[in-house]
Amino acid sequence: MDFDAVRTFVAVAEAGQFQETAAELAITQQAVSKRIATLERNLGVRLFTRTPRGAELTIDGQAFLPHARELLRAAERATAAVRPGSRPLRVDVIASRLATTGLIRGFHQAHPEIELDVMKLFDVETAVAALQSGAIDASFRAVAMPGQPLPEDIETIRVLDEPLQLLTGPGHTLASARSVTVAQLAGHRIWMPGITPGTEWAAYYDDLAAEFGLTIEATGxxxxxxxxxxxxxxxxxxxxxxGEQTRLVWPASHGLRRIPVTGPTPVYPHSLLWHRDNLHPALAALRDHLAAAAAGRGSPGTWTPSWVTQT
Structure with a gap:
């Protein structure tokens, strides 16, 4: 149904004059008459009768008027639901304990007036599909995986290089070290059961192990x-x-040690992804906030895989 015609019908019904409606809508009286005639033809009924005083609703016009008003209210609600800035900004942080959640927390503290919906999507393919469909507005990822370039409509900005730390128990031979070099880790078993083949973090740790001869196990x-x-x-x-900024809590009796890794320091590269046509105003605010807070990207003495997006 032509909403301009419905809007014109309601305006004529309220004004009682075609000429007054034309002035109100900033169109010609002929255009008003044409819209009403088209609507009457589509509905198969007459909506107005002409009188010396102007235009009066027919019985059918009176029956249609409340429904026409509801149609216009529904159209306005539908438009408002997708109007940029009228809904919360939806951001994928992958998991709640990662540095990405800390980045969003910092953004919220800086912009408490912006509503947020925080999502947790697993893999980059799911995240990209959600960005393209509009299901989410932004996603944090390490991009792009070898042989899997991002689609042309997805844009990125590198926002955080997070140093890796070695986590050991009190009985580990490196537990008392103030720091360890990557070379010192050769021959030690590094257990990471959360690594899932096909994910960007699996590609990252595969390259890290190959580059420095490390033993990274994902068994169990x-x-x-x-x-x-x-x-x-x-x-x-x-x-x-x-990750240096990964938030984990454990009992004091565990005696766990977080040990910096150096020579070089492996850093996990977090980037923000979004669709180039996304017009949500809060998305621009998020990009500006993260760009201003970004530090340490590509610093000397650090390592990332060659496939990581640099911008």
Whole structure:
């Protein structure tokens, strides 16, 4: 149904004059008459009768008027629902304990007036599809995986290079070290059951292991962070990698150690992804906030895979 015609019908019904309606809508009286005639033809009824005083609703016009008003209200609600800035900004952070959640927390503290919906999507393909469909507005990812370039309509900005740390239990041979070099980790078992083949983090750790001759094991079920911490605390032969800004809490009795890795420092590259046609005003505010807060990208003495997007 032509909403301009419906809007014109309601305006004529309220004004009682075609000429007054034309002035109100800033169109000609002929255009008003044409819209009403088209609407009457589509409905198969007459909506107005002409009188010396102007235009009066017929019985059919009176019956249609409340429905026409509801149609216009529904159209306005539908438009408002997708109007840029009228809904919360939807951002994928992958998981709640990662540095990406900290980035969003910082943005919220800087812009408390902006509503947020925080999503947790697993893999980059799902995230990109959600960006393209409009299901989300932005996603944090390490991009782009080898042989899997991002679509041309997806834009990115590198927002954080997060140093990796070695996490050990108190009985590990490196537990007392103030820092360790990547070379010192050769021959040690680094256990990371959360690595899933086909994900960007799996590609990252595959390259890290190949570059420095490390043994990174993804064996066993991924039972979550608590089970990982329990095992590392109780098993002197195992250690794991953890992001410097990853937020984890464990009992004091675990005696876990977070040890900086140097020579070079492996950093996990977090980028923000969005669709180039997304006009949500809060998305621009998020990009500006992250760009202003970005630090350490590509710093000397750090390592990232060659396939990581630099911009």
């Amino acid at each position: 079920p991924n039972l979550g962070a608590d089970a990982l911490l329990d095992t590392v605390a109780d098993t002197p032969a195992l250690a794991t990698f953890i």
